Amino acid sequence: MHDQRRRREPGETLFGYLLLLMSLAVMAEGSRLQGFDSVSAPGIAPLAAGVVMAMSSLAIILRTRRVVPTEAGFATRIAPRDVALSVLMIALYMALLEPVGFHIATFAFLSALVLYLRRGGPGFALLVALVSVIVVHVVFRMVFTVVLPQGWLLRGLLPPGWLL
Template sequence: MSSHTKLQPGERAFNLLLLLFSLGVLYEAYRISGAGFESINSPGAFPVGLSVLLIVSMLVIIAGQFRKEKPNTRGALDEARQFLHEHFPLPIVIFSALAIGYLFLLEPLGFVVATPIFLYVAMVYLRHGRFVSSAIIAAVSIAIIYALFKLLFQVYLP
């Protein structure tokens, strides 16, 4: 068999998660519709249609995976290790942790304090140092964002 017919590590589990996500979308779309449809243009009809399309697509993809060869791994743990190594390199994991930390700091510190801290720390990490230029870029970026939202759009920034 050629290499394009071989499953990638974690592919089956990822597609099963997408199927579960699609079922969750269907549930939420059904809740939007009010548990019933009066017409094709009732609230929730479009989301329900899209979620059904998602579910059918995922079922077709998962069914097609049974014709593929298993990945070159030695068990589920090895497959998980390969999947994590391939799809979650260290810079992505650290930046994601920084972004999650920013989300938690946004409420108590506010946008004007939390955002420059996040931008500065993220840029210092991603640019491997460069402390002064990262501080300047973060300060200019926040000044532009603040001016746009506060002065131009007249939106309150917490």
């Protein structure tokens, strides 16, 4: 029997559809391998796994659709404002790494993130960012000799090898 008191969590139905989509992709890959003439043929195992995955995901979809959803929405429960903004800041940081380089992008990213999450003054955020960049530079660039991205945007403005 189904427990009528259980509530559907945000994203539960979406997860079932994503599983179904992935299982169809596994089935498509299995069919591309060709050779269904015997039980040990290359395409049989992925195709069988895809079929089992598809049936399971359909069962999940049907089961979760019958359950009453929770009041809180997906964005509120799964991606609150702080998490969503942090993810956007990480994406921006990744986009800035190549043009401005590791040191400037990391300093800006850490300063902004610490300032936002701590909700305090800029002094502490700037200090944390500066110390973090210096420690990472010393450990990875000087100790392990890892080449950190220099950035092409400021390449002509700074002397070559300015960061060792």
